[in-house]
Amino acid sequence: MGRREEKREDLKARLLEAARDRIERDGVANLRARDVTQDAGCALGGLYSAYTDLNDLIIHVNSITLKSLEQSLALAKVKDKSPTDRLRNLAQGYLKFALANRNLWKALFEHYLPADTPSPQWHLDEHLFLLSVIAEPLAELQPEMSAEDRAVRARTLFGAVHGIISITLEARFVGLPPERLEHELDEIVIMIAAGAASLRKD
Amino acid sequence: MGRREEKREDLKARLLEAARDRIERDGVANLRARDVTQDAGCALGGLYSAYTDLNDLIIHVNSITLKSLEQSLALAKVKDKSPTDRLRNLAQGYLKFALANRNLWKALFEHYLPADTPSPQWHLDEHLFLLSVIAEPLAELQPEMSAEDRAVRARTLFGAVHGIISITLEARFVGLPPERLEHELDEIVIMIAAGAASLRKD
DNA sequence: ATAAAATATTGAACGATGTTCAAAATAATT
C-alpha cells in the first residue's frame, strides 16, 4: 500500500500550513524551524525530509500566496470594461490584497535567499502572471507596441504600483491612511494609463 | 588629556569603514560581527563598546550612504530648468546611484530590524530629504497644491521610481539592460509629471 | 614619579539558530 507516500504528503501539508500560519502571524523574519516543526507535530529533522530546507518551505508558502493573489486579481479583472479601468482595478486589487495579507505579501518580496542558491525557476515563473495580467489591458492601450516592449512596460508599471504600496506599508516613511493610499495609487495609474494611450507614436 | 575620546572615535571610524567595505563588497546580509571587528583590528566585544549592536553599526553605514546619495542628487538637480526635467534628472540620478552602489543602496531598504526596536528617529529623518528634493519641482508643477498633499505626492512619486528600479535590480523578474531601464524610468516620470501639470484643478 | 582609581578592551562563554546524521522506529517485502 502507498502508506509511505500518504504520510509523507501529510507531513508536507502540515508543515506548509504551520509555516503559513506562523508567517501570517509573525512575519517571515520570525519563522523558526523549531516552531514550525513543533506546530506540525514532527521532530526538528522532519522538516529536512519533507523540504530541502527552511527556505524551500518558505518558497512553497509564497507559492500559495501567489496563487491566492492571482485569484484575488482575477476577480478584480472582469468588473469594468475600459483598459484604463481594468488597470485601476488591478492596482486597487493588489493594494487590497497587500493590506489584507500584509505578512504573507511581504514574505513574497522580503525573502532573500543566499546568492549561491537563487529561487528555483518554477517559482520565478509563478511571478510572471503578475506581469501578464497587466500586459493584457496594456495591449489595448497601445496595440502597436511589440509584445516584448509590452512585457517591459508591464514590469515597469508593476514596479511603480508595488513601490508605491511597499514604501507606504513599510515604517520607513510616515504612514498614510489607507483611503489616501488608494487615491494616490489610483491617480498614478490613471496618469500612466493616459500617458500610455497618448503615446501611440513618438 | 582627551586620549580616551580620541581612541574611541578612532575605533568607531575604523569599524564604520570596515562595515561599509564589507557591505559594499558582500551585501548587508553577509555582514558578520566577527569579520568587521577583525577588519577594524579590535576584539569581538569592541563593537559593542563603540555601537549599540550590529544593527546600530549598519544604520550608521546607511547614514553615510544617504549623505552620499544626497550629494549625487544635488548635482543632478541644477542642470536643467523646467520642473519636469528636474524630476527626470532626479530619477536618473537615483538610478545611476543605485547601479553604481548597488549593495550600499540595497542596504538602505533591505535592512529590517526587529519589530520591537525600530530605526531611531534621527535616521528616519535622514530619509526625508529624498521626499523634499522631489517636493520642490512638484511645487512648481502644481502650485495650488497644499504642502501636505505635495508631501504625500512626493512620497508616491518616490515609491514609484524606487519600485521600478528595485524590481529590476532584484533577480525576481528577468533583468533589463540598464539603457532600457533608464528609458522606462524616464517615460514614467514624464507621464506622471505631465499628469501632475494637467491636473491643476479636478 | 608612583600608586590608586576610573575606564576601556578583550575573548571565552552563552543562547539561539539552521542543518546534519547515526540510531531507533516504522512500513514494506519476503
Place this chain on the structure above:
DNA sequence: AATTATTTTGAACATCGTTCAATATTTTAT
C-alpha cells in the same frame, strides 16, 4: 515472522549576535 527498506527522531554541530568578568590601559591623586 523475519528480513529488508525507508522514515523519523533528536542529540550534536557549526555559525551567529551578544554579554561580561578578567585584564590592560589611561587618568587622577599624592
